[in-house]
Amino acid sequence: MGSLDYFVQQTMNAFSLGSIYALVAIGLAMVFGILRLINFAHGDLMMVACYIAFFLTTTGLSFIPVLVIAILATTVLGILMERVAYRPVRGAPDVIMLLTSLAVSMFIENVFIMFLSPVPRTFRGVTPKVLDIVNHWGPVNISNINLITIGITAVLFGFLYFFVKRTQLGISMRATSEDLMAAQLVGINIDRVIVTAFILGSSLAGIAGILWAARLGKIDPLMGFIPLLKAFVAAVIGGFGDLAGAVLGAYVLGFAEIFLIGFLPPALSSYRDAFVFLILIIVLLIRPNGILGSTEKEKV
């Protein structure tokens, strides 16, 4: 295989991986932008979507309804999370919000471990076989799951861009994330904005979870942790709270990870996550507020 073919193929892999990180990172960044809350339970939403999809499939339902129900249920869980856990601590010191979200995450994970066992389950039967097909386009091999991941993400980005730029609610969301106090003073219904952020964030996390599980072929109660961590890094690299930054950071990370595996000697490639975090440290040393983050000092 020529080096150009290899490059094209790895680029597709990187785009696909970056897309999943981006879908997760957008939800994290949206919620952080408004509430200054790092939602550790965001990764668990991915996991919940997969388990719901898994069990629905065993009832004989076909893939599309399974997908729709799983994502809707995950969204409901996201709304519930905000209502039950995060609304009571809204405006509390950052540490309290952070601990609350850690608690929510641990609670969900342990409930799943307790009732459904920590043993991984296969996800192969859930997603249609067509996703596993690898296309041989000349010397380049690209799997359908990669194509679909990239395609779905592109469509979702288009939708999000329109929402954030053109709709009243989307503009309100940007306004609230820029200045919470001013948003309240002009009469924006911030409860509605926050719930919207959770609805969008958790449905994207649900979609990302299913795409992630389709790649790996298995699910377990702690599967959300690694993608959450990566999305967190992506959001930090991009400038936390900024949606475009989160997407950019996610693709930087996707590319870094795929090409590190490609170019590192095999003995080192299992340390790829260490290299990913090394990139984070370097970016933060050069630009402490992320690539797109504002250089403005935090307001008192």
Place this chain on the structure above:
Amino acid sequence: MLKVDNLHVSYGNIKALQGISFHVEQGELVTLIGSNGAGKTTCLHTISGLHHPQKGTITYLGEDISHLSPYEIVKRGISQSPEGRHIFPGLTVYENLLMGASQRKDKKAVFNDLENIYSIFPLLKDRTNQTAGTLSGGEQQMLAMGRALMSRPKLLLLDEPSLGLAPIMVEKIFYAIQKVREEGGTILLVEQNARQALEVADRGYVIETGSIILEGSAAELKSNAEVEKAYLGG
């Protein structure tokens, strides 16, 4: 129209307001003057629902609003242009103004009001698609005022609209305040620039360390020896 009665507000152990009482009648321009840290901003924040009082009431059009959310308060017709302007820097001028009309459903009237704001502040019209963060301080102040007006408030709260502005901009801002007045608006104005404030106001209150120490018509306050010494640099 607005009656603040024996208002107590504290942050933790700090007592910011210690039993403030005042009132604003329909069509009046009332000013609160006082030095930094006297509690003027806390007072406006409490009226807008950002803080809730430990004691006392805020009665607006016959209803106690002291425990309502900011959203509910804007809905009832009170809007505020906060100290430090707090415009949305990443949004365009147009989007900022649109946010001021968040609760309105009458799209056509919103559009008319937008034109009206542009006629009061022609500078904003030229910058309608520009990001608000790139405006000068004076332009940002105009935007903050315009944004507050977009909700069609019955009562407009203005917190330090002239702070840090060049004299020519201060003049423009006060001209706009006059204009809102002439259209029948009711305004509660908080200012450090006591001279300017008393120039346009009907009545005024002087706040010191969380209490009102003096009140009267603007003319009375202007000629008061204490006020002259402490706030007018007499």
